[in-house]
Amino acid sequence: MRGALRALFGGRARRRWVHLILGGALAMPYVLVGSVIVGPFTGVDNVFGSLPLQLGSFALGLPMAALTSLFPLTRPLESAAVRALCGVEGDDALAHGPARTRAERARTALWFTLHLGFGGIVAGMSLAVPPFAVVLIVLPLFARLRRTPLALPHALDHSWALALSPLAGLAMLLGLAACAAGCGALLARWAPALLGPTAQDRLAAAEARAADLAVRNRLARELHDSVGHALSAVTLQASAARRLLGTDPEFVREALAAIEDTTRRTVGELDAVLGVLRDGDAPDAAPAPTLAGDLDGLLRRTRAAGQPVTATVATAPAALPALVSREAYRIVQEGLSNALRHAGTPVAVRIAVADGRLEITVENPLGAAPAPRPGGGHGLRGVADRVRLLGGTAHAGASGDTWRLSVRLPLTTPTTGAAGATTARPLPKGSV
Template sequence: MRGALRRLFGGRARRRWVHLILGGALAMPYVLVGSVIVGPLTGVDDVFGSLPLQLASFALGLPLAAVTSLFPLTRPLESAAVRALCGVDGDDALAHGPARTRAERARTALWFTLHLGFGGIVAGMSLAVPPFAVVLMVLPLFAGLRHSPLDLPDVLDHGWTSALSPLAGLAVLLALAGCAAGCGALLARWAPALLGPTPQDRLAAAEARAADLAVRNRLARELHDSVGHALSAVTLQASAARRLLGTDPEFVREALAAIEETTRRTVGELDAVLGVLRDGDAPGTAPAPTLATDLDGLLRRTRAAGQPVSATVGTDPAALPPLVSREAYRIVQEGLSNALKHAGTPVAVRIAADDGHLEITVENALGTARSPRPGGGHGLRGVADRVRLLGGTARAGPSADTWCLSVRLPLTAPATTAEASARPLPRGTA
């Protein structure tokens, strides 16, 4: 019983009732235009004095409403009203913009006609039924109402109707509420189909979200690899310089010089990445580092932090494709950064070209692990993304008494139109 009353008189039902009454208010100008047509055709001066002529005016006005619904703002306004009053969940269930195609305009016209049609009926009933129901409920108290000029049904002239008329009045009100709730529920059910985006709109929105996510993922990777590595290196360089400040001034000078070079270079990379985020601004001019342009500098700055690094390069970095060289640089950088943060043991870097592939190995002994940084753990995920987008393979994990990051990249990278979703790099092949 309580659930039935909530469906008839609850907050959602009341809001949908208001939505229907608004439809009835919007229908009034079209009904007036219809009455101008019906009056001369029937020869009746007072069209609104006859219920059949009122209905005829209403029926003539609805096609006019369908035509005027082609106005571009109709669909956005109706969608906003449905969101606010009909309880349609989901921001993407209804379209935000005007109808563009013929099918969208036809669905909008059908919705507008239904809204005004149901709204006109419910609004008319809402005006006429409550006074009639009140008269029925008070009829036993005011017997003179039977002979008043209210045009009451003849059955009410019988005395036995006095006991039943209050129940009849209550039933009439419940019928009105049920009619309003039913019409409101139907409109709420039909709204997504008639005012919602088309499959093409949903596909375009999904592609836009995928493109935005691709940019965000790439920016996150670039910031993590460039800024994260630089901060790790600077922290360790400063720590080593502090420990040897009084015993090895030459090492301290080299560490401070490395800190200066690292921060200056990272500021340029950060400006390049943030330039993409500035709406209306051109991207930064600092080029992305590659193996050809900064492998030696990367190794030098890592060694300046006190990390022993040996490197074997079996190919000419300048001969590598720019995209492969750039991504390979970030992979080597991440491998060195992980060794700096977690191991603190000598690192061996090997880069070679074999059978149309670039092979990268970053290996270090499993020393005493440093304390992990809170919130870390995204570096290998970024490596997995880079390798997957280039069509390569990667392995990361312990091997005997060493930790090894092994990557194999094709020298002819496949074209890609969208970023893959981020997922952690497994201990097997990525």
């Protein structure tokens, strides 16, 4: 019983009732226009004095409502009303924008017609039924009401009819509530089909979300690689400068200059990334570093931090494709960052081209075990993502007494969407 009462008079049912009343209010101008047509056609001056003529005016008004629903704002306004009043769950269940295709406009016209049709009927019943039902309920208590037109005096000549009139009044109110609840439930059920996005809309939204996620992941990798490497280098440079402050002023000056250069470059990259996050586009942002543009600077700043680095470059970085050169720079940077944070021993970097692939190797003797970090590191995971997107392979781990990061990148971009185009092997979790 409680569930039935909630279905008829609960908060959701009342909101849907309000939605239907709004539909009836929207239908009134069309009914008035229909009455202007019905009146002269039938020769009746007072169309609203006849229920059949009222229904005829209502029937003529609905096609006009369907035509006016083709205005662009109809669909988003109706969708907003359904979200607020009909209890349709899911933000993506209903479309946000105007109808664009012929099928969408046809569904919008059908929905608007149903809303105004059901709303007009329920609104008319809501105006007519409650007064009549209240008279029936209180009729046994007031003898004077038994001679009013609303009381149907001829039907109340029998005492049993008079006794049952309150029950009849309550039944009419329950029937009105049931009609409103049923119409509201039907509209809520049909709303996603008539006002919801099409399959093409859902596909476009999914592609937009995927593209946004890809951009965010790329920006997260850029932040990790640039800021993480800079912080590691600056920490070691500052530590070395502090230890030699009183004994080697020249080294201290070089370390401070390296810190200044590192932080200036990192702030520029950070501004570029934040510009993309803030504005969605950063046309004036500094370009991402590449092997051709900054490999020498990367090696110089790493050596200034006190890390011995030997580099063998057996190819011309300027001849590499821009995308490969950019990702290769970040991979080398991550390999050097690992050595700065964990090894503290000489690092050997080798970059060469063989069999149409760019080969990158970063090696250093195994030092102290890395300090554990909550959730593990993200550097080598980012390397694996970069390599996978380019269709290359990556391996990282201990080989004897040497830690080796080995990456092979194709010099041509893999075909987008090809199944199995990427073959990056997952790197050991927590290695960074």
